Amino acid sequence: MEEMLEVVREYIIEEYVEDDSEVTFDTPLISGGIVDSFSMVSLKRFLENKYNISIPDDKATPEAFDSVNKICVLVKEYIA
């Protein structure tokens, strides 16, 4: 889990953060304005490719994607 948390955090920083803002495992991503709902699709596709899973659209909600911790909990549900 620790490794996955780091992988997801690094992806989010690389993909979405354009200044020196800090992102912790609990930083609110969508509600905090770091990831806009328009750009969530990249994150979903990254997770699906990286962990070879398929996340149903109705599970990939702004709430479920709102922190690194929440994202990793969601991903673990779909890892065989």
Next chain:
Amino acid sequence: MAYSDKTRGMYSDILTGLQDAGLFKMERYIHSPQAADIEVEFPSGSSLKKVINICANNYLGLSSHPDVVKAAHEGLDSHGYGMSSVRFICGTQDIHRQLENMVSEFLGTEDTILFPSCMDANAGVFEAVLTKDDVMISDRLVHASIIDGIRLCSAMHDTFKHSDMAHLESKLQLHHDRRLKMVITDGVFSMDGDTAKLDEMAALCEKYDALLFVDESHASGFIGKTGRGTHEKYGVMDKVDIITTTFGKGLGGASGGCVSGRKELVEMCRQKARPYLFSNTIAPPVVAGVIKVLEILSANTELRDKLEKNTEFWRKGLTEAGLVLKDGDTPIVPVMLFNAKLSQDVSRGLYEEGVYAIGFFFPVVPQGQARIRTQISAGHEIHHLEKALDAFTKVGKKYNILGKSKQEIIDMYGM
């Protein structure tokens, strides 16, 4: 009565909240035609003040051009005031199709369809040509009207970092499996005045078999050697699949917009785009005016050349005065102040000196990037620009920002 005191109070509280947050927009009433010199009533009820306008989208100075005004009068006489119908019932005149053909000729495209505004063109185009099997990949700084159009479309949506071609390429690779991929950008970005790297974008679109969409609202008529737009500037006139643009800025400044590009895509808009199907098109006098605008711009490049010279003069003057500008070469020249209150104070100071320019701050621009957005016009003469430079120097001195770096201004005023 359904509009109860409780409902009224709810809205009053929201509006008060906007005022308290400094986000309440106030209109300034202009009593003269749109031009370099205007007469303004502000605040409401005050006596008229003559000011130099440096915040209009009147890039070519055509908003009140005598030939355009005359053509609009003649169009009113020959074709009437309104159509009282949408296009496909009984709302299309010969001049509507004439204008569509002229726009195609001017932009170098296969076909064009008029919309009541470019906002409507952007609202209608994506849903007309894309489906849920496709993906739209847009620059993160595209105009709000494109964002609204994207929201109305069932295709998947993703974004790339502003003008970051490596990031765009990674997105094209990520979405390789979609039926169609459409890359979406503004030609000139309205807040920063920078241009999209259309040559690189067109090459990426070819490499990854993607469509290229460009909103040219802040470019048509003056960007590129003959004013055709950003696609001319970057030498990719035949590589852009869809252009949307407006007649409400450089091209006369009245109203109306269009989708121009590959003929099948334009035809899809004619069959399916909802703002086209369910709204009247551009009124006859405005159509006649835009036809005259395109005749003027097709005859020679005098106006866009003058605009280019004015822009050079203005950028050089502001730089020599010691102000911090955003880099670029378009007539949109943002003077960076970083702090929201400072941008409002400087705007007010300029107005007192007889110069009309507006301060922009979050959420219109990113936090800490407040600015005065100046917009130069071929309607400006050098004496207008000299007077405006004097005003900037005077107000700049008052706030001690001349010759100061970004960091020094932030240290003095905060973000």
